Amino acid sequence: MATAVEFTLNGNAVAAIAEPGETLLSVLRNRLGDTSPKAGCLQGTCGACTVLVDGEPVLSCLLLADAAAGRHVETVRGLAQGPQLHPLQEAFMERFAAQCGFCTPGMLMAAKALLDHNRNPTRAEVIEAISGNVCRCTGYLPIIEAILEAARRLSARG
Ligand code: FES
Ligand code: FES
Known part of the structure; x- marks a missing residue:
C-alpha cells in the first residue's frame, strides 16, 4: 500500500506518496520534480544518484523512500544560494x-x-x-x- 513520506528537501518540508519498494531517487525525480539526482545504473555502482541524507552521501537509487522519513535530504539543486554558486x-x-x-x-x-x-x-x-x-x-x-x-x-x- 502506498504511504506518505515526509522529510526535508534542501531545507523545505516536503511530503510525497511512495509505493512499497519505491526508492528515494524515484520519489525525488518522479514525485517531487527534483531531477538533479541522476538515474544512472540504478543498482548502486555509478554514484550519479548521490544525495546527502543527514549530511552523509547516500545512493538514492538504493535507499527506500520510507527510510528518508523525518530526515534531511540535500540534492545539488539546493547547493547554490540564489544566484551565488557554491x-x-x-x-x-x-x-x-x-x-x-x-x-x-x-x-x-x-x-x-x-x-x-x-x-x-x-x-x-x-x-x-x-x-x-x-x-x-x-x-x-x-x-x-x-x-x-x-x-x-x-x-x-x-
Ligand atoms: S543510479 Fe547508479 S548508483 Fe544509483
Ligand atoms: S560522466 Fe560526463 S562529465 Fe562525468
Missing part, C-alpha cells in the same frame, strides 16, 4: 570538471559531504570521497583539482 560549483566550472555533466550532481554531493566534514582534505581523501562516483568523460583529474580548489576557498573563508 564554491564547489564555481570550481567545477573554472576547472572544466564537467563535460557531459551526467556524473556532476553526484560528484558535487559526494564532494560536499567531504568538505562539510573536512575543509582541508588531502588529495587522497578527495579521491577516496569520490571513489564511488563514475565519470566517463573527464579522466577525474579536473574533478579532483576542482574539489581541492573549493576546499582552499572554503578554508580561506574560515
